[in-house]
Each structure stands twice: as structure tokens, then as C-alpha cells.
Amino acid sequence: MAALDYKINFRAHPPFAKSIKDLHARNAEMLCNLLSTNGGLYLKIGQAIAMQSAVLPPEFQKMFAKMFDDAPQNTWKDVQRVIEEDFGKSVEEVFGVSFDPANVQEGKKGIMERTAKASASVAQVHWARLEDGREVAIKIQKREIQRQVGWDLWAFKIVARIYTYWFDIPMYSLVPYITERLLLETDFQNEAQNSEKMAKYVAAEPRLRDRVHIPRIYHELSSKRVMTAEWIEGVRLWDKDGITKPWHGGWRRGSPGCRGTPLDPPSSKHSPTPVPDPNQEHLKPSRTRWKGPHGDGGLGLSLPQVMQTMTDLFSAQMFLWGFVHCDPHPGNILIRRQPSGKSELVLLDHGLYIDMSPTFRLQYARFWRSLMIFDNDAIGEIAKSWGIAAPDIFASATLMRPYEGGDGSTAADLSKELKGKEAQERAYEMQMRMRSGIKKLLAEEENFPRELLFLGRNLRIVQGNNQFLGSPVNRIKITGTWASRALAESRKQSWNQEIKGWWDHAKFKVVMFGSDLIFWWAKLKQWTGQGLGMEDELEGKMKSMAKDFGVDLNHGVFEG
Numbered sequence: 001m002a003a004l005d006y007k008i009n010f011r012a013h014p015p016f017a018k019s020i021k022d023l024h025a026r027n028a029e030m031l032c033n034l035l036s037t038n039g040g041l042y043l044k045i046g047q048a049i050a051m052q053s054a055v056l057p058p059e060f061q062k063m064f065a066k067m068f069d070d071a072p073q074n075t076w077k078d079v080q081r082v083i084e085e086d087f088g089k090s091v092e093e094v095f096g097v098s099f100d101p102a103n104v105q106e107g108k109k110g111i112m113e114r115t116a117k118a119s120a121s122v123a124q125v126h127w128a129r130l131e132d133g134r135e136v137a138i139k140i141q142k143r144e145i146q147r148q149v150g151w152d153l154w155a156f157k158i159v160a161r162i163y164t165y166w167f168d169i170p171m172y173s174l175v176p177y178i179t180e181r182l183l184l185e186t187d188f189q190n191e192a193q194n195s196e197k198m199a200k201y202v203a204a205e206p207r208l209r210d211r212v213h214i215p216r217i218y219h220e221l222s223s224k225r226v227m228t229a230e231w232i233e234g235v236r237l238w239d240k241d242g243i244t245k246p247w248h249g250g251w252r253r254g255s256p257g258c259r260g261t262p263l264d265p266p267s268s269k270h271s272p273t274p275v276p277d278p279n280q281e282h283l284k285p286s287r288t289r290w291k292g293p294h295g296d297g298g299l300g301l302s303l304p305q306v307m308q309t310m311t312d313l314f315s316a317q318m319f320l321w322g323f324v325h326c327d328p329h330p331g332n333i334l335i336r337r338q339p340s341g342k343s344e345l346v347l348l349d350h351g352l353y354i355d356m357s358p359t360f361r362l363q364y365a366r367f368w369r370s371l372m373i374f375d376n377d378a379i380g381e382i383a384k385s386w387g388i389a390a391p392d393i394f395a396s397a398t399l400m401r402p403y404e405g406g407d408g409s410t411a412a413d414l415s416k417e418l419k420g421k422e423a424q425e426r427a428y429e430m431q432m433r434m435r436s437g438i439k440k441l442l443a444e445e446e447n448f449p450r451e452l453l454f455l456g457r458n459l460r461i462v463q464g465n466n467q468f469l470g471s472p473v474n475r476i477k478i479t480g481t482w483a484s485r486a487l488a489e490s491r492k493q494s495w496n497q498e499i500k501g502w503w504d505h506a507k508f509k510v511v512m513f514g515s516d517l518i519f520w521w522a523k524l525k526q527w528t529g530q531g532l533g534m535e536d537e538l539e540g541k542m543k544s545m546a547k548d549f550g551v552d553l554n555h556g557v558f559e560g
Contacts, residue, residue: 087226212309324454
């Protein structure tokens with residue numbers, strides 16, 4: 001229906017709509033309601049659209065922001081059936097828990113909350129304490145996902161095919177890769193493998209292993225639709241007060257469960273008891289003593305330290321390991337305080353990853369370093385090999401700020417004076433230019449690396465996190481430094497290439513001094529009340545540039 005509506009009415013003077021704005025509004029509402037009602041992977045697809053809402057009309061941006069609201073929980077009966085189907089045993093037998101208060105109080109059995117602690121599009125998470133005292137997070141796939149997934153992805157492919165044919169936008173060739181990633185998110189054994197692989201990478205990297213934690217997986221309590229991991233007590237990334245307010249947890253003590261700190265003090269005698277209503281069960285201890293007697297404390301950490309670790313981690317994934325977590329939104333990152341007083345970042349939800357080949361990983365690193373030092377020849381060469389006919393626009397999209405080192409020919413062509421006397425005619429032409437820009441980015445779609453879709457998603461979420469926290473770090477410099485360092489440290493080079501790599505890295509460090517000056521100038525304006533921070537200034541420039549292309553940027557997709 002939406003495709004037909006646009007085919008008929010997407011023109012300067014729509015025959016069956018007051019304006020293009022009204023056309024967008026009614027279709028945004030219709031599609032959002034469709035995806036939300038169907039739930040499951042439809043909701044996941046809606047979230048994927050929402051993450052790209054910056055290049056969609058404002059009507060879509062506003063409506064699709066709702067896709068990140070908590071999804072409804074499945075009933076306890078559905079949870080039981082999933083566990084019984086996967087393990088061939090009851091919940092009590094699999095996890096050694098009991099819902100009989102007498103057994104729990106006597107210490108004979110473990111305990112599990114039947115009310116989920118969190119619920120998302122594909123799964124929900126329950127807290128449990130096993131017989132041996134371990135506390136775990138049990139992630140259970142929603143029962144309808146297995147039944148719906150095949151049809152959902154088939155419908156997604158059909159819709160993409162229709163839109164590609166009717167609107168002449170190169171979209172369908174990207175769909176197989178996207179659907180493969182979405183399908184892997186429903187396989188919790190794959191997620192467990194991703195988690196352990198990332199844990200090994202972090203443990204082997206001395207620059208990160210003391211700052212990052214990946215929760216341990218318990219394979220004996222996991223299956224294709226159930227994954228059991230260690231329970232993590234932490235503060236959400238966007239809880240600025242929780243991160244920065246003074247620490248009341250004691251000297252040389254860390255957050256509950258962090259680096260040897262017990263979850264509960266030895267004197268604690270908390271013994272939760274199951275309640276009759278499984279939908280109103282809140283058994284997990286609150287563990288807020290570290291906030292002080294008035295509950296107004298925090299972790300006592302600095303935001304620059306936290307954001308530095310986050311940017312370092314995802315840059316290492318891209319440029320050192322070629323194994324990238326593509327869903328680093330605020331709900332998937334927890335912050336803890338180590339006994340040393342330093343911060344620790346805990347990365348959750350390892351379902352969506354991409355693998356980069358060594359060749360593509362180093363090529364992407366070279367692209368980033370070239371952006372930093374305005375090496376337009378290298379940028380053009382790499383973009384051409386990726387089938388991109390608009391390197392200046394792609395460079396801006398990668399940096400999430402206007403790239404000022406190119407010749408600007410594509411931008412000049414797209415932003416030339418609008419034709420048309422009426423506002424509706426000008427609005428129509430602006431959106432036709434946006435379509436032209438997309439086609440230039442995918443000029444040779446068969447050569448376009450599909451991984452770039454998810455790398456862009458990662459970069460944008462990290463940018464949004466830094467912006468929300470007040471731009472505490474120079475994100476672009478940190479990312480570019482890891483890219484340059486990866487090229488210098490690459491073992492797939494001859495000795496003379498390696499020497500050249502280190503020489504180029506030294507030149508890069510000199511160039512980055514200028515980036516530091518820009519960052520601290522933005523900081524000075526922020527401290528004196530004359531600005532909001534570097535990320536906000538860059539976003540303002542991007543919004544100005546994007547308006548020339550008929551795009552209303554919105555980076556606040558997570559707000560609220």
C-alpha cells in the first residue's frame with residue numbers, strides 16, 4: 001500500500017494528498033504501526049530503519065523513534081515452553097531452581113525471577129541465582145520468533161524488490177546481507193560464540209584488557225534460543241549522574257561484582273522468596289549501598305575516561321581485529337567502578353557482528369587515515385574500488401562531519417540553486433536530489449562492500465553516545481589514530497612497507513595536533529557557555545550541508 005501510494009502521489013502536486021509532507025506522515029504512521037503490531041523481526045527491521053532515519057523525511061524520523069521503546073514481555077508460560085522445547089526438561093530441572101518458597105528458604109534450590117528484567121524485539125532477560133550461588137542473566141528468545149522468522153524475512157525481501165523496481169533506488173542487492181545478519185541475531189549459539197571470540201580479543205590486547213569486560217557464557221545452560229551468562233551489576237552509559245556523582249562504596253572497593261568485588265557484602269543475608277504472581281516478581285537484591293545513605297551517590301568516574309574506552313574498543317574492533325559489534329546502543333553498555341577507582345566498560349548483546357577480511361580491514365583503515373590527512377587521491381582510489389561515485393559525500397558520511405578536503409563536485413551539483421516557484425515544487429526537487437545522492441553512493445552496487453552498512457551504523461551510534469555525554473573526547477582523532485596505528489602495526493607488509501607505515505603514522509600524529517586544537521577550542525566555548533561541544537558543532541555543520549541535499553538530519557534517535 002505504501003509503495004503504491006508513493007508511486008501515485010510522490011510528485012510536486014500529489015493528486016491524493018495535500019502535500020508531500022502529508023504523504024510522508026500517513027505512510028510513516030502506517031508502516032510504524034505495521035512493524036510494531038507484528039513485533040519480532042519486524043520490530044528489528046523497524047529499528048534498522050530508525051537507525052538510518054537521518055536520511056529519511058522528518059515525519060519518518062519522529063514516528064520511527066518509537067521503535068526503541070521496550071517491547072512487551074512474553075508470558076511466563078511462553079518462557080517455560082521455549083526452555084522445555086530446547087532442553088527437553090522443565091525450568092526447574094535445567095537451572096536447579098524452585099518456585100516453592102520452602103525449598104528456597106532452606107537453601108535446597110536456586111531461584112529465578114519469572115518477571116523479565118528487560119524485554120526487546122527478539123528476546124527477554126530473566127535474573128536467576130543458581131544452586132551453587134552463581135547469579136546469571138538468562139536470555140530467552142520469544143516463542144513466536146522461530147515461527148515468524150522465515151516469513152518475516154521473505155516479506156522484507158519482497159518489499160525491497162518492489163521499492164527497487166518502482167523507485168529506481170539500488171536497494172535489493174543489499175538485502176541478502178542484511179537478512180543474513182538479522183537471521184544470525186536469532187541464533188543464541190552464534191551470539192555465545194561471538195561473545196567468547198570478543199572476550200579473547202580483549203584479553204590479548206594490553207591497551208584494553210584492564211578497561212573492558214565481556215560477560216562469561218555458561219554453555220551447559222544455553223541452547224539455540226536460550227543463552228545464560230554471568231549477571232552484571234552496572235550503570236547504563238547514558239546515566240550521567242550515576243557515572244559521575246561521588247562514590248560512597250568505600251576505599252579500594254569496586255562496583256558489586258567488578259574485579260573481585262563480591263556482589264553482596266559478607267554480612268548480607270538477603271533471601272528472596274517467590275511470590276504467587278509470576279508477573280510481579282522482583283527478587284534480585286537492589287545493591288545500591290555504594291550510592292550512600294541518601295541514594296544520591298554515583299560511581300565517581302569521569303566521562304572522558306568512559307568515552308575514551310568506548311571509542312578505543314570499537315576502533316580496535318574495526319582496525320585491529322576486523323570483528324565489529326554493530327549494536328553498541330546505550331542499553332548494551334554498562335559501566336562499573338574497579339577497586340582501583342578506574343572505570344570498566346561491560347559490553348552486552350553480541351548477536352550482531354560483522355567479519356572484515358584482512359584486505360578490507362586494512363583498506364578501511366587506510367581510508368580513515370586518508371580522511372585525516374586529506375589524501376584525496378587515496379580516498380578517490382578506495383571509493384572507486386568500492387563502487388562509490390561520490391567520494392566527498394561518502395567521506396562526510398563516514399566522519400559525520402563535512403569533509404572539506406575533496407573537490408566538492410558532487411556536493412556542488414546536488415546543492416545548486418533549487419528550481420520551482422512554489423514551496424511544494426522545491427520540496428519535491430530537494431527529495432529527488434537526495435535519491436540522486438544515494439544512487440551516486442551506490443553507483444556500482446556489485447562492488448559496494450556490504451560491511452560498510454553496519455560499520456556506518458556502529459560509527460553513528462558511538463557518535464551519538466559521545467554527543468549525549470557532552471563530547472568529552474575527540475572521537476574522530478581517537479578513531480583515526482587507531483586506523484593509522486593498525487596500518488603501522490600490520491604484519492602483512494614487507495620490512496620497507498612497515499618502515500613507511502611507521503613514518504606515515506608519525507606524520508599523521510603531527511597532523512592530529514591540529515585536530516586537538518579544534519577539539520579544545522570547542523571545549524573552551526562549551527565551558528564558557530558559548531557552545532555545546534565538538535559533536536554538536538559538527539552536527540550543526542552536517543545539518544547545514546544535508547539541507548542542501550533535501551535531508552533533515554536527526555541524530556537524536558535514542559532520546560527518551
